[in-house]
Amino acid sequence: MLPVLNINNLTKFYGSKKVVDSINLSLFPGQIYGFVGPNGAGKSTTLKMITGLVPPTDGSVRICGYSIGKNFKRAISNVGAVVEMPQLYPYLSGLKNLQLMAKFYGKTATKRINDIVKLVGMENRIKDKFGTYSLGMKQRVGIAQALLNKPKLLILDEPTNGLDPNGIIEIRNILRALAEKEKMTIIISSHNLAELELICDSIGFIHNGKIIENKTMQDIKQLVDQKQQVQLLCNYPHYSALLIKEEYKLSNIKIVGNSIILPLKDKDLAPVISFLMSKKIKIFGINKMEKSLEELYLEILNSKRPSSNII
Ligand SMILES: Nc1ncnc2c1ncn2[C@@H]1O[C@H](COP(=O)(O)OP(=O)(O)O)[C@@H](O)[C@H]1O
Numbered sequence: 442m443l444p445v446l447n448i449n450n451l452t453k454f455y456g457s458k459k460v461v462d463s464i465n466l467s468l469f470p471g472q473i474y475g476f477v478g479p480n481g482a483g484k485s486t487t488l489k490m491i492t493g494l495v496p497p498t499d500g501s502v503r504i505c506g507y508s509i510g511k512n513f514k515r516a517i518s519n520v521g522a523v524v525e526m527p528q529l530y531p532y533l534s535g536l537k538n539l540q541l542m543a544k545f546y547g548k549t550a551t552k553r554i555n556d557i558v559k560l561v562g563m564e565n566r567i568k569d570k571f572g573t574y575s576l577g578m579k580q581r582v583g584i585a586q587a588l589l590n591k592p593k594l595l596i597l598d599e600p601t602n603g604l605d606p607n608g609i610i611e612i613r614n615i616l617r618a619l620a621e622k623e624k625m626t627i628i629i630s631s632h633n634l635a636e637l638e639l640i641c642d643s644i645g646f647i648h649n650g651k652i653i654e655n656k657t658m659q660d661i662k663q664l665v666d667q668k669q670q671v672q673l674l675c676n677y678p679h680y681s682a683l684l685i686k687e688e689y690k691l692s693n694i695k696i697v698g699n700s701i702i703l704p705l706k707d708k709d710l711a712p713v714i715s716f717l718m719s720k721k722i723k724i725f726g727i728n729k730m731e732k733s734l735e736e737l738y739l740e741i742l743n744s745k746r747p748s749s750n751i752i
């Protein structure tokens with residue numbers, strides 16, 4: 442199958458500084474890909490090269506098989522993008538902004554306006570001035586204008602920036618519907634992994650211009666699960682730790698004050714507790730200690746393992 446987006450060895454220097462470093466990536470219909478990395482990692486520059494706003498120093502971008510450098514018109518006709526904040530006229534209504542934009546694309550786009558406005562849930566406010574909208578509404582109208590030409594590839598740079606959890610969930614629902622119903626491919630950047638977790642099915646971690654790791658959301662959830670620890674508050678923690686070590690052949694049991702910390706998954710917890718109680722150990726409390734996504738993200742960043750970037 443032809444990838445909707447194919448990036449090959451994409452590189453950008455600003456002066457002598459390499460800000461995007463040999464990025465390779467292929468995305469297919471219906472995939473929602475998250476690009477996560479700290480500020481300055483190179484997310485916006487990469488997205489700008491994909492949309493042809495910035496020329497790459499090296500490498501290539503193909504959209505539905507067309508090179509953005511050599512066949513810009515054909516390539517860009519498949520793209521809808523909001524890179525950095527949506528730049529719309531604040532003194533015109535959302536609707537007027539969309540109508541103006543639709544003129545560039547022709548009649549079909551104009552006919553789509555009502556449907557798109559509904560899709561992004563703006564039908565009640567679309568006649569108000571853009572400048573009066575909340576951040577979340579601006580993002581939604583931004584997405585609406587990116588959808589006018591029925592793109593196969595939707596590119597959103599930090600669309601969740603500054604949104605509250607409800608706003609993020611609304612954006613997620615819009616994007617999920619687009620990916621599932623229209624098989625749109627979506628690439629979305631954020632500096633916040635927890636936000637992307639809600640939206641994406643795979644994630645690329647970018648640091649110093651390099652994709653250092655690609656993971657599916659399933660992989661990430663599994664990793665979080667694997668790293669789960671359980672703290673048991675009990676009498677005789679040293680003795681309890683010994684008992685568990687022998688019975689379950691568990692290594693790396695830690696003793697902290699009057700508690701033991703075990704690398705245990707949810708399903709393994711009940712048998713261990715029953716076992717300890719059968720040995721007359723008293724358990725006063727149980728805490729699940731999940732590794733947060735943020736911690737996991739830092740671990741991945743710190744390990745900085747280069748990896749194959751094709752997913
Ligand atoms: N037009 C530019 N001229 C020079 N340096 C730039 C320019 N745009 C971005 N940079 C630099 O490139 C690096 C990556 O920036 P950017 O792609 O905006 O990162 P991100 O979107 O991940 O925060 C940063 O160090 C930034 O200062």
Ligand SMILES: [Mg+2]
Binds near residue numbers: 484485486598599
């Ligand atoms: Mg940016």
